[in-house]
Amino acid sequence: MVATVLSLIAWGMVSAAWPWVPGWLLEHVWWIPGVYLGYALVKTIVAPRWRYRVHRWEVTSDVVYTRTGWLSRAWQLVPVSRIQTVDHTQSWLERMFNVATLRVQTASYAGSSTIEGLDAAEAQRISEELAVRIGEVRDDAT
Amino acid sequence: MTENEEPGLPTGPGDSGGEVRPDYRFVPGALARSETGNSPEGGRGPGAQEPYGGGRGPEAAEPAPAPVPPPEPVYRLSPRSMMTAPVNLLKGFAVPLGVAVVVGNFNPWVLGSVAVAIVGMMLSGLFTYLTFSYQVGSERLEIRQGLINRHRRTIPLERVRGVDITSTLLHRLFGLAVVKVEAAAGGGREEEGKLDAVTIEEAERLRRVLLHRRAVLRGDTEGAGETAAEPGAAPAADEGTGEPGAAHGSPEPETVYFTMPTGWYFYALLSLAHLVTPFAVLAALLGLIGQVIGETGAAEEAVGWLLFRDVTLLIGVAVGTIVVLLLLMPVFAVVSYGITHWGFTLRRRGGALIAERGLFTRQSVTLEYRRIRGYELLDSPLERLRRAVRLRAVVTGLGETATRAMLLPIGDRARVEQVIEQALRPFRGLLIPHPGPALGRRLFRAVAPFAVLAVIAGGAGLYILAGAFAFVALLGVPLGVDRYRSLGHGYDGRRVSVRSGSLRREQAVVGREAIIGWTWSQSLFQRRSGLAHLELAVGAGSGGYTAIDAGFEESVAFAATVTPEMVRPFLERSPEPPDGDGAEGAVQAEEPEGPAS
Structure with missing residues (x-):
């Protein structure tokens, strides 16, 4: 979509050849959509696969552990006893692929963890289990 | 019986x-x-x-629940609030009313309606007094208001987060104070009950009663309990059950940790914000004067008179004014700082710390120990030069932390540490410096943006601009070095401390129980040099503190030492028990169950 718009702009610039557009820019104007296309390819084809290889999660009885990212990575540990809310959401796209997102929130913005792309039934089961577990171990949670 | x-x-x-x-x-x-x-x-x-x-x-x-005290009778505000409320209301309308009177050329109709408005305000004060009532029940605080549109706010005592007492100059003339009861509502929203105004004694009593009843409802024997920041060597009088004191109805024992010494007002000179404030006030004042002059048409006369004079004299006056202002700047700074921080005291009463300050408007903030998770020490390079530092508490569920969590004004580091020693639990450990590559990253961050700008400007032929950017880039060198030097994290067995920053250096200290999560994040560049940001989530203060560019493996071992139960299960090779030197544990564990994406 964006690539098409960029290509149109580039084509327009070449064909119109306004005098105020410097010549060196006109010569290489096709680089702009080209670079973007390369970026988009990486983003849509390489990144998700890479992410799939990196992303890990584990929910034990006491801690929710996630690893996310692809180029840069993040590891997160959230103790179950400090969890305030567990959100289980499924957008229309996620419903088409039968996956779901699990979001765990604590009293701090820095202690909130999101697990995307879980199997829907699995996410449902985990969120229920977590809810029960939170009830068992919950303290003041701050 | x-x-x-x-x-x-x-x-x-x-x-x-x-x-x-x-x-x-x-x-x-x-x-x-x-x-x-x-x-x-x-x-x-x-x-x-x-x-x-x-x-x-x-x-x-311990096993038997403490008895819940019976509800108190219904109280009203102080009758004296009939005077203060209309005056406060009038303050907002004084200017429009004054303008109306002046513009209306003292027309009897205008005068009459203004008088009616004033009488209306007085009546509204009376009306508020007659219809406003509050009651401390056994489980909730109820505030009833209004005659026609009845409004009743109920705050469950368990949810009371704090009781603030503020007294403006006007209130103090009448011996009154405004009580604000802060409460956490269900969805995390803040709900407030405001009593405007009761007598100062009643305000103090309410604070005591509300906080105490809440403690009873929550089943705490002592308000402070097991929190991170409660002093280790607390005065014995406070640690007691409060039995004799309460039985005789005397206020809870009090310990004063700090009262503002005169010399401390001059620390205002170290704070740029306070040096600039007088100018903001002056600008506002000039704007107001300009408006008034503009309206009365005096401006033309003044300009005419000025043009009649010598131009050199005019310039001389202008320069003189600026010089005088610059000379007066420190004076203004100290005065304005003094007004807000006058008679700063920090004391402990029961299970709470109370910070009180202000010359005209006296503000008193109650921070309970059970909500204090730790403290922050803040300083700027200028303040470091004078060995001055600011102390702020890390408190759960407190809004406007910048002003309200302030435990001490800017002051001498040794004295501040002494207060921490008495009033809070100090951090006794050493900070681990971050590895060498972190210095490179800090320097790069401080220097590179301006160096790039300098090169671009130089390439475009703007040599003066390029020189300026190069100069700023050079200034980045000491800044980067200082930022690196301030980096550090440490653990003393009970509390964790993280420090970073240079122009605004911040050292946070929180108890290990306050940590509600760990996050490591590592960019591509950090991975090459084995560094990572370690963020510890805290459900208080700013929500999280980051150890910037810590050694990755060292930080994992660090987290495992602080909260072994949270981190250990995820380590491939568990480090040795807490005091061991197992610094090589790494989070590389590929978890078996993980059908991600």
Whole structure:
């Protein structure tokens, strides 16, 4: 979509050849959509696969552990006893692929963890289990 | 009487042992007894006395729930608030009303309507007084308001987060104070109950009663309990069950940790913000004067008069004014700082720290120990030069932290540390410096953006601009080095400390129980040099503190030492037990169950 718009702009610039557009820019104007296309390819084809290889999660009885990212990575540990809310959401796209997102929130913005792309039934089961577990171990949670 | 008295008497909970009474809510004996006591309020009714002698049960009574004190009678605001409320209201309307009178050329109609407006405000004060009432129940605070549109706010005492007492100059003239009861509503929203205004004694009493009843409802024997920041060597008087004091109705024991020494007002000179404030005030004042002059048409006359004079004289006057202003700047700074921080005191009463300050408007913030998770030390390079530092508490669920969590004004580091030693639990460990590559990253961050700008400007032929950017880039070198030097994290067995920053260096200290999560994040560049940001999530203060560019493996071992139960299960090779030197544990564990994406 964006690539098409960029290509149109580039084509327009070449064909119109306004005098105020410097010549060196006109010569290489096709680089702009080209670079973007390369970026988009990486983003849509390489990144998700890479992410799939990196992303890990584990929910034990006491801690929710996630690893996310692809180029840069993040590891997160959230103790179950400090969890305030567990959100289980499924957008229309996620419903088409039968996956779901699990979001765990604590009293701090820095202690909130999101697990995307879980199997829907699995996410449902985990969120229920977590809810029960939170009830068992919950303290003041701050 | 005797059987009714039992739960209410100081010895009551101890005697009742493990016996569980179904309902402690209404104890006539306790109420009756308190009526015999001397009421500090004078005519404020029996509730002026805390009728919960045995409320803070001794440890022996641990299994039995502390008796919930009976509801207090319904109170009204102080009658004197009939004076302050209209005046406060009038302040907002004074300028429009004044303008109306002037513009209306003192027309009797305008004068008449202004008078009606003023009378209306007075009446509204009376009306508020007549319809406003509040009651501290056994489980909730109820505030009723309004005659036609009845409004009733109910705040469950368990949800009370703090009680703030503010007294403006006007209120103080009448011996009044505004009480704000802060409460956490269900969805995390802040709800407030505002009592505008009650007598200062009543405000203090309310604070005591509300905080105490909440503690009883939550089942704490002592308000402070097991929190991170409670002083290790707390004064013995405070740690007691409060039994004798409460039984005799005297206020809870108080310890003063700090009162502002005169010299400390001059620390305002170290703060750029305070140096600039007078100018903001001056600008506002000039704007106002300009407006008034513009309206009356005096401006033309003034300009005409000025043009008539010598131009050199005019310039001389302008320059002179600026010089005088610059000279006066420090004076203004100290004065304005003094007005807001006048007589700063920090003291402990029961399970709470109370910070009070202000010359005209006296502000008093109560921070309970059970909500304090730690503290922050803040300083700028200028302040470091004078060995000055600011102290702020890390508190759960506190809005406007910049002003309200302030425990001490800017002041001498040694004295601040002394106060921390007495009032809070200090961090006694050493900070681990971050590895060498972190220095490179700090320098790059500080220098690179301006260096790139300098190169671009140089390439475009703007040499003066390029020189300026190059100069700023050079300044980045000491800045980067200083930022690196301030980096560090440490653990002393109970508390974790993280430090970073240069122009605004911040060292945070939080108890290990306050940590509600760890996050490591590592960019591509950090991975190459084995560094990572380690962020510890805290459900208080700013929500998280980051150890910037810590050694990755070292930081994992660090987290495992602080909270082994949280981190250990995820380590491939568990480090040795806490004090061991197992610094090579790494989070590389590929978890077996993980059908991600």
